[in-house]
Amino acid sequence: MVADGGMPPDHGPRFAERAPDALNNPQLRRNFRRAMDGLMAKRAAQFPDPAYWAELRERGAAVKARALSRLPDLLERLESRLTANGVQVHWAETTEEANAIVLGILQQAGARTVIKGKSMVSEEMHLNAHLERHGIEAVESDLGEYIIQLAGETPSHIVMPCIHKNKDEISDLFAEKIPGLERTGDVDELTAAARRVLRERFANADAGISGVNFAVAETGTLVLIENEGNGRLSTTLPPLHIAVTGIEKVVETLDDIPPLLALLPRSATGQPITTYVNMISSPRKAGEKDGPTAVHLVLLDGGRSRVYQDVELADTLRCIRCAACMNHCPVYTRVGGHTYNAIYPGPIGKILTPQLQGLDAAGDQPHASTLCNACAEVCPVKIPIPDLLVRLRREAVRPTETPATHLPVVKDGGAERSWTESLVWAGWRLVYTRPLLYRMVTRALAWGGNWVPANAPLMRDWTKARAKPRFKPRTLHDLARERGYLNEVPK
Amino acid sequence: MTITNLAATNTAAAATPAARPDTVYFFGTCLVDMLYPEAGLAGMDLLRHAGVRVVFPEGQSCCGQPARNSGYVEEAREVARAQLDAFPGDIPIVVPSGSCAGMMKTHYAHLFEGDPDQPRAIAFAARIHELTAFLVNVLGVTLADKGAPVTVTWHPSCHSLREMGVGDEPKALLRQLANVTLVENSRERECCGFGGTFAVRQTAVSTAMVSDKLASVRETGAGTLLSGDCGCLMNIGGHAEKVADGTRCRHIAEFLMERCHGG
Amino acid sequence: MSAPPNTARDAILGRLKAAPGRPGPDLPPWTPPTYADKLARFRQMAEANHAEIHDVTAANWLERLATILNNRGVGRLMVAPGTPRGDALLRAAAQGVPLPTLVPYDQSVEVLKDALVHQVDAGLTGTRGAIAETGTLILWPTAQEPRLLSLLPPLHIAVLEEDTLHDTLAAVVRDQGWAAGMPTNALLISGPSKTSDIEQTLAYGVHGPKELIILLVRKEGE
Numbered sequence: 001m002v003a004d005g006g007m008p009p010d011h012g013p014r015f016a017e018r019a020p021d022a023l024n025n026p027q028l029r030r031n032f033r034r035a036m037d038g039l040m041a042k043r044a045a046q047f048p049d050p051a052y053w054a055e056l057r058e059r060g061a062a063v064k065a066r067a068l069s070r071l072p073d074l075l076e077r078l079e080s081r082l083t084a085n086g087v088q089v090h091w092a093e094t095t096e097e098a099n100a101i102v103l104g105i106l107q108q109a110g111a112r113t114v115i116k117g118k119s120m121v122s123e124e125m126h127l128n129a130h131l132e133r134h135g136i137e138a139v140e141s142d143l144g145e146y147i148i149q150l151a152g153e154t155p156s157h158i159v160m161p162c163i164h165k166n167k168d169e170i171s172d173l174f175a176e177k178i179p180g181l182e183r184t185g186d187v188d189e190l191t192a193a194a195r196r197v198l199r200e201r202f203a204n205a206d207a208g209i210s211g212v213n214f215a216v217a218e219t220g221t222l223v224l225i226e227n228e229g230n231g232r233l234s235t236t237l238p239p240l241h242i243a244v245t246g247i248e249k250v251v252e253t254l255d256d257i258p259p260l261l262a263l264l265p266r267s268a269t270g271q272p273i274t275t276y277v278n279m280i281s282s283p284r285k286a287g288e289k290d291g292p293t294a295v296h297l298v299l300l301d302g303g304r305s306r307v308y309q310d311v312e313l314a315d316t317l318r319c320i321r322c323a324a325c326m327n328h329c330p331v332y333t334r335v336g337g338h339t340y341n342a343i344y345p346g347p348i349g350k351i352l353t354p355q356l357q358g359l360d361a362a363g364d365q366p367h368a369s370t371l372c373n374a375c376a377e378v379c380p381v382k383i384p385i386p387d388l389l390v391r392l393r394r395e396a397v398r399p400t401e402t403p404a405t406h407l408p409v410v411k412d413g414g415a416e417r418s419w420t421e422s423l424v425w426a427g428w429r430l431v432y433t434r435p436l437l438y439r440m441v442t443r444a445l446a447w448g449g450n451w452v453p454a455n456a457p458l459m460r461d462w463t464k465a466r467a468k469p470r471f472k473p474r475t476l477h478d479l480a481r482e483r484g485y486l487n488e489v490p491k
Numbered sequence: 492m493t494i495t496n497l498a499a500t501n502t503a504a505a506a507t508p509a510a511r512p513d514t515v516y517f518f519g520t521c522l523v524d525m526l527y528p529e530a531g532l533a534g535m536d537l538l539r540h541a542g543v544r545v546v547f548p549e550g551q552s553c554c555g556q557p558a559r560n561s562g563y564v565e566e567a568r569e570v571a572r573a574q575l576d577a578f579p580g581d582i583p584i585v586v587p588s589g590s591c592a593g594m595m596k597t598h599y600a601h602l603f604e605g606d607p608d609q610p611r612a613i614a615f616a617a618r619i620h621e622l623t624a625f626l627v628n629v630l631g632v633t634l635a636d637k638g639a640p641v642t643v644t645w646h647p648s649c650h651s652l653r654e655m656g657v658g659d660e661p662k663a664l665l666r667q668l669a670n671v672t673l674v675e676n677s678r679e680r681e682c683c684g685f686g687g688t689f690a691v692r693q694t695a696v697s698t699a700m701v702s703d704k705l706a707s708v709r710e711t712g713a714g715t716l717l718s719g720d721c722g723c724l725m726n727i728g729g730h731a732e733k734v735a736d737g738t739r740c741r742h743i744a745e746f747l748m749e750r751c752h753g754g
Numbered sequence: 755m756s757a758p759p760n761t762a763r764d765a766i767l768g769r770l771k772a773a774p775g776r777p778g779p780d781l782p783p784w785t786p787p788t789y790a791d792k793l794a795r796f797r798q799m800a801e802a803n804h805a806e807i808h809d810v811t812a813a814n815w816l817e818r819l820a821t822i823l824n825n826r827g828v829g830r831l832m833v834a835p836g837t838p839r840g841d842a843l844l845r846a847a848a849q850g851v852p853l854p855t856l857v858p859y860d861q862s863v864e865v866l867k868d869a870l871v872h873q874v875d876a877g878l879t880g881t882r883g884a885i886a887e888t889g890t891l892i893l894w895p896t897a898q899e900p901r902l903l904s905l906l907p908p909l910h911i912a913v914l915e916e917d918t919l920h921d922t923l924a925a926v927v928r929d930q931g932w933a934a935g936m937p938t939n940a941l942l943i944s945g946p947s948k949t950s951d952i953e954q955t956l957a958y959g960v961h962g963p964k965e966l967i968i969l970l971v972r973k974e975g976e
């Protein structure tokens with residue numbers, strides 16, 4: 001969407017301004033804390049042996065890194081294998097193009113209703129809204145996605161989209177939206193109600209749309225994992241299946257799948273494996289009694305090829321969307337997914353949003369992290385999220401260029417450039433690289449630093465929740481001199 | 492061929508049991524220099540009591556982390572270069588902060604990428620040790636407690652845990668003290684919400700984090716929180732003071748010196 | 755640069771190919787686990803996945819199955835004609851063995867949709883083997899034994915031969931050379947359909963089967 005009059009698009013309040021709403025909602029905080037504590041414990045139980053975990057994730061990270069190093073080649077191989085298997089492959093530069101492709105396929109097939117399996121790429125595309133504008137009804141079938149679709153909300157987590165809602169909120173929602181359903185606090189009854197409604201949707205859907213977890217170039221196989229069976233239904237029962245995925249999901253060989261499958265569900269939900277691993281290599285063949293007669297794959301770039309230009313930032317593309325980084329993030333745990341106001345929340349979102357949507361859209365998100373490393377510690381493909389956050393902070397104040405295009409490596413590079421800040425750091429550098437000057441300044445602070453008023457810039461924010469730090473009358477340099485620690489290293 | 496950017500946290504490799512050195516450098520850190528000099532002094536005193544000569548080079552200032560974390564990488568590199576110059580001898584550099592140690596040990600190589608000083612930066616990084624890990628793993632200190640009975644709880648900094656790979660060492664030191672009871676708090680491994688400029692840029696989230704951290708400390712009933720990082724102490728201690736909580740927040744070096752050598 | 759790209763495909767691939775090259779790492783060694791007692795591991799993990807395992811033999815499986823079905827009051831069982839188990843059941847029913855009404859999956863889903871979606875209580879399939887590590891069944895549906903048979907009926911009964919157990923997925927994919935010829939749809943199934951989307955509370959049968967019964971055909975003499 002382009003805003004009028006050359007004004008930058010309004011991306012709404014920044015993270016720091018949105019956070020208090022969530023922080024002041026005790027129910028929301030309890031919901032998240034409880035859920036994240038559970039997920040962390042379950043994940044930890046899946047990796048009891050640190051040596052095996054290290055070996056497995058090295059392998060997983062290398063599989064993805066190797067695939068990325070050959071990305072254009074693998075995409076071409078994937079395309080030719082899939083085509084040979086009878087799957088039709090489409091390429092989309094932007095989410096708009098991807099929407100148009102999906103709509104075109106559906107219209108050509110005369111489809112009016114679509115049943116959807118969970119797909120974050122389709123969220124990126126805002127596909128449901130696009131289809132609805134063109135008279136096609138798209139119903140989410142993953143229970144969590146169905147719940148938030150009923151509520152008119154967006155996912156707050158990439159694996160558990162309705163994790164922000166508790167049972168009571170869901171019973172109220174179901175009682176209001178599902179005809180004939182009484183309010184019930186029983187999870188089995190709620191689940192059964194959704195099954196009844198969605199069964200009919202499945203039976204009558206003209207097409208199924210799904211995401212893809214891994215696409216295997218060697219065999220032309222789309223691998224989808226899930227627990228509910230809705231993914232299998234979406235890709236098997238309707239006569240037409242359209243899969244949408246990002247170009248970074250391709251891996252080279254079928255042998256690459258087992259280590260990734262050993263990492264993904266364990267990291268995501270603490271399960272050794274999901275109930276279903278669904279590997280699709282072709283549409284229904286002659287003589288087969290079920291399965292869609294046509295299968296399409298839409299490969300979405302959506303900014304990924306730009307990310308790919310920078311070898312460091314391209315580590316982002318290793319992501320297998322397990323959500324472990326958000327489950328373990330002390331910030332995400334407290335504010336939940338909606339505070340990020342983006343498709344991808346949490347640590348992965350903080351590095352992905354600025355790169356896919358631009359630094360303007362991401363606002364202060366690269367700074368909404370203490371760099372505590374909890375995310376990098378658990379990431380199954382070893383994405384150095386904190387280092388990439390630092391890199392993006394840098395791109396926001398001092399952008400680097402792509403040599404070929406002379407464009408900033410990251411969209412809206414330089415968005416946060418500030419002369420005052422640059423001056424502060426220039427001054428800091430001057431003082432901290434000149435020992436004599438440094439000692440003069442620190443002595444001056446030792447003498448007068450405590451007179452800085454509590455309402456001075458920065459101090460004002462610091463003292464909202466904390467006492468002023470106290471400068472000591474003598475610095476460590478002074479004490480070291482007094483105690484004779486300034487001696488030379490013996491030759 | 493291997494690629495270099497696969498390392499997520501560049502966690503320092505388990506220190507190969509270095510030979511016990513006669514002399515070590517001490518890198519005080521800028522925060523300790525101005526706000527917690529007693530902690531720095533205690534660190535040096537502990538090393539001296541353990542029988543090594545300590546050298547505090549006067550040219551030192553800061554590891555460069557504040558600028559790097561704000562995206563001002565060039566400024567960080569120049570300040571880092573000043574540290575390379577200030578610690579020329581080939582002896583260990585001991586740091587009373589997991590975070591500053593982590594900056595130097597795990598980020599200098601990348602910080603100096605493409606810079607003629609990169610080899611020097613890598614060699615420098617290899618000499619970096621976090622204080623408590625150095626006391627335990629390299630010096631193998633034994634401590635004799637002379638203090639009155641007290642209960643304490645421990646806060647590891649995120650970077651000591653996840654960059655320096657410091658695990659049980661500080662707690663092992665505390666367990667050597669006969670009259671000290673160490674109780675663990677329920678969210679020991681969780682960040683306290685400091686994060687440098689995070690604390691002022693994201694005040695609301697930072698406040699929520701530090702108040703949860705203090706609550707988990709309070710739950711233990713220990714009146715004293717110890718840590719090896721003054722950033723965390725400034726944050727948690729500053730919050731305790733603001734809400735008049737009464738929890739004492741102290742650097743472990745100071746605490747150990749006071750109990751074993753009378754301060 | 756060559757002529758400007760005129761399709762999304764060319765543009766995307768062009769950008770990727772123009773990007774700086776990067777070395778791909780060699781794959782570091784990874785040794786997937788092996789199990790001295792595969793069966794014990796499989797049993798433990800499959801039961802943890804909420805599957806119900808019944809030990810049977812080649813001689814008594816049908817009789818045992820009939821009892822299980824009777825005890826559960828299964829009225830309509832869908833079977834796959836043209837598969838050994840499906841044909842055996844159809845023959846037995848014809849000979850008067852007391853079994854539920856057998857519904858053969860012998861026409862396309864378009865014809866049988868209503869029965870599949872609304873009427874049958876259970877579906878019976880074979881398996882291609884199983885994975886001990888995770889308690890997982892391997893199914894490669896075929897023209898005779900279609901994909902939805904293991905998915906739409908509320909109860910899925912799967913027949914597993916003891917000697918088709920493997921340690922891990924990595925081992926099966928490698929040992930059986932899967933890459934040489936993948937079927938239309940290869941499936942790994944670990945327990946019945948489940949969700950924990952509502953307050954992380956486990957609930958079964960949200961879309962697929964609520965129950966999974968594994969008839970484990972033991973080797974003779976054990």
Ligand code: SF4
Pocket residue numbers: 318319320321322323324325326348375378379380381382383
């Ligand atoms: S960044 Fe890593 S931890 Fe986060 S979702 Fe992606 S793969 Fe999982």
